Amino acid sequence: MKKMFALGLAAGLASLAACNNTPQEQAADNIEANSEAVADNLEEMADNANTEAREDALENRADTVRDMGENKAEDMRTNDADTNLSNGM
Template sequence: MKKVVFVLAAAGLMSLAACSKQTPAENATDATANALDNAGENLEDLADNASTDAAAASLDNAADNAHDAADAVEDNKQ
């Protein structure tokens, strides 16, 4: 009886462990989205320190595009 309970508990724990693992493609997708978000944050910081309004607007647009690209990568994650 103890062996049966042990085997069932081990099988349950193994199935839980298998559910949380990501594939290498999912890891790469997450890394890409994070990199794009980080680039967007850096562009926003540059926009805050820009010397002209036109440069700040251009950097803000680039930051928005980077954030949108990160969102698109996450949305297409398989």
């Protein structure tokens, strides 16, 4: 149920993000939505883990996936998409 909600939420966010956004902004929003869905799935797996160590490892992966998604999305928003250079040159 939670997985379906997360995927539905991601699809809804992606469709809302399409309103009056540049392709670069849409791509950044999609990156965030996808990483959030993956992180939610990892947290769901952590809830069902059979050991405390496995649960902690999955929760750490979920945090890492979220952080990476946010960083990639921010990079997409602030950098030149054609060159992928931070300074835009």
